[in-house]
Structure formats: structure tokens, C-alpha cells
Amino acid sequence: MTRSTERPVRIAVQLQPQHTPDYALLRDAVRRSEDAGVDVVFTWDHFFPLYGEPDGAHFECWTLLAAWAEQTERVELGALVTCNSYRNPELLADMARTVDHISDGRLILGLGSGWFERDYVEYGYEFGTKGSRLDELGHSLDRIEQRFAKLNPAPTRDIPVLLGGGGEKKTLRHVARHADIWHSFVDVETYRHKSEVLARHCADVGRNPAEIERSTEIGGASTPDEARRMADELHAEGITLFTVGLNGPDYPLDLVESLVAWRDGR
Template sequence: MTTPDRPVRIAVQLQPQHADYAQIRDAVLRAEDAGVDVVFNWDHFYPLYGEPDGKHFECWTMLAAWAEQTERVQIGALVTGGGYRNPDLLADMARTVDHISGGRLILGIGAGWFEKDYDEYGYEFGTPGSRLALLKDYLPRIDARLKKLNPAPLGDVPVLIGGGGEKKTLRMVAEHASIWHAFGDVETMVRKSGILAEHCAAVGRNPADIEHSTEVSRSDETTANALLDAGFTLFTVGVGGPDYDLAGVRDWLTWRDAVNAG
């Protein structure tokens, strides 16, 4: 296992489904108290598993509440559905949550994929290609709006782009992202990291300036060490409601502290 160039960070994704909001609020508090670095939710309108019409809450209004509730952790969506909101409005929402949180927002965004969200809320689902084209159009609009807003964001709002498409998504990561989030086996992630580096070279960026992020299970430290060797330093553990059991997250925090101690 190599020593990473940037600190290893542990995130928890509190999936906002099958729970009352009081349970989600409590989980956010427990996650921050436990010492995680980032708390994510996700941007869907219906549960992704379990009862398909079960309890579920909206992403960005929740992030505003988390911004007030928390003091230290970064917060964000893993990830915002790119086509769900006008990009200029999304930039303004992000700027507002950034101020509420004191500069702790991560603006996570992706092309979107969950067809039920689109159908039920009246968005055009289209094709993977059309959704990626929309995201490509939205990213510079978000950047431009962030530069126009008064007051401006408190700092540079880090943009996280989720996805692993090698021709289009990774090119957008090279052009716009501070954080890249994807998932797959170690061999796949190493290959995609190499392709991202090629896109970065084409646009004049150092790929080391982009934090590499992925998901981990609750116990697979061997895989995490291999991903660490491949340059990944932000690791997210998904936790579902209604109980939001963080016991496994604490094991990852112990691993993080050991790695960062050298």
C-alpha cells in the first residue's frame, strides 16, 4: 500500500429512503460526531430498493437543513440528477447552501439514470447520450452562474462529477471537476483513471488535482488498499434507513486514521 498524495477521507451516504426525517437528522448528527469527513445524500424522488413507493425525501432542501445542523463535515449529493433542475437555478441553490454551511458544500452532479424519477416528475428520460449531452451543456452554465451571483460563493465550490463513461463523462471530469466519483473493480478503476489522465493532458490539467472517489463495502479493506494504490482517496459507505447503522463506518474511520498517520 502506497502513501497517498492527499489525505484519505471517509464519507457516508445517508440514503434518504424508508425513514422519517427525524431518523435522518439523527443519523447526520451521529455521522459528524463519529468523525466522517463528508455526508452525502442522493438525488432521487423514489426509493432505489425496498418498497418502490416507500418513504423518500428531496435532496436539496435536505442539504440546506444539513448545512444548518452540521458544523464540520462537508455535505453534498452523490449525485444531483443533471436534468432535474435548470442549471442556473441549481447554481443559485448551491451558492445558497454553500453560504448556509459556511463553505462546506460539494456540488455533486451526474447525467441521471433512474427512469421512474423522470416519468413520475415529467422530465424527458431520453437516452444515455441525450442525458450526457444535457450534462455537458449544463456544466459551463453552472460555472458561469456561480461567477455572476451576488453574493458570490464563499470559495470555489468543488464540483464532483459521478460516472465512468470513458469518452464523454471522463472528458467532462477533466474539464470541470474537482472530484471524480465512480465505481467498479480495481482493474476497471485503474484503467479509467488512466483514461482520465489522458483527458486531463488534452485539456492541460494535472490529474492529481482531481480527487478520486469511489464506494466501499463495510468490510473490504483489501480492495480499499488496492484502490488507494490506484490513486483513490475518498471512500464512501452507503447506509440505508430507517436505522442508519454506522457501526461499519467506524471501522473505515480507524483505517483512514492509520493510513493518514503513515
């Protein structure tokens, strides 16, 4: 089993841009998150709420990221994750490069194949199948890398690519080929298995799996003690980037602050 515990522990927050009728609430949540000491601030890339009132208030991902890049000074920023289907890959590369410059090199390019059918139907995108969307993600990753090499000015750094998902035949193969960070939603036993599958894909492409940072969400924890216990268990498996998802309009930071203290006390 490949472990990556020599990497520093990082704490992230995903500020879900739903049920927030006033953008000032999101702006305040970003400020509070940076002040609380988080390492990364994520949002997500959807057009409608994923839970709660289905037609509730919602904001768009990449315009948020551009605004947050100007607002913040220290935290890294990104989408957890951008839906590959919603934007031409060359355009997405240009958008990412631009936010990278606005933030002075703090963007993480999180990508996934997409799954929320309502987004596709209402915005006029072809939904296809899970397999076709994963195939298209692989093609897009190649095109994004090629466009990065052509842009003037170039990105400020090799923009880290985060890929989300755990599909063993396609997703983890894409992770082995392209990702700097692998984000998964798994329990400990499942993670061990998926990590072994990823190691085999890495061997196929001649890559050391320890190069890939491991990331997950601390989901389902209702108390700070429970969140820290979950983080301890997952960190022992080699996961070093931990995200807490927060819903609008309030974005309470209790669990996030407890994980920041856990990080600092290690």
C-alpha cells in the same frame, strides 16, 4: 498511471433518504455521522426508493442538504449525485451557492447525468437517451460555472465539483474539463484503465490529472475487516475518498466507524 496518495484519506457516508418515514431519523443519522468523525455526509437525488419497497418513504435531496448545513459544524455536505436533468442549471447554481453560504463553505456539488427513469416519468422530465443526457450535463456545467460568476453574494469559495461515472467518451471528458473530484464504482483493474483514459482526456485539455481527487464507494463489504481490506487495495491505486452507503430507517455506522479508525491509523 496517475496516483494521488499524497492527498489525505477522507471517509464519507451516503445517507440514502429512503425507507425513513420520520425525518428525525435522518437528523439523528447526520449527528451520529459527524460525531463518528466522518469527513463528508452525502445524500442522493431521487424521488423514490432505489431498492426495497418501490413506493416506500422518501425525502428530497436539496431541502435535506439545506437542513443539514444548519445542523452540522464540520463535515462537508453534498449529493452523490445530483441529477442534472431535474433543475435548471442557473437555479441549481443558485441553490448550491445558498447552501454553500448556509454551511459556511462546506458544500460539494456532486453531479451526474441521471438514469432512474421512474423519476423522469412521474415528475414530468424528458428522459431522452443516455447520450443526450450526457451532452446536456456538459452544457449545464458550463452554465453553472457562468452563473457562479454572476451571483451576488458570490459563493464563499470555489465550490468543489464532483462528477460521477466512468463513460470513456463523454463522462471522463467532462471530468477532465470540470471536476475537482471523480467518483467511480469500479474494481481495481477497471479503475486502472479508466484512470488512464481520464489522463488522456486531461492531456487534451491541458490539465494535470493529479488535480482531480479520486473517489469510490466501499460497496459489498459485510464486515469491518473486509471494508478495510477493500480500502487498502483502492488507496494503493490513488483513491482517497471512500463512501459507505447506508439505508434507512436505522443507518448503522459500524462499517463507517471502522473506516474512520483505518483512516486515523494510517
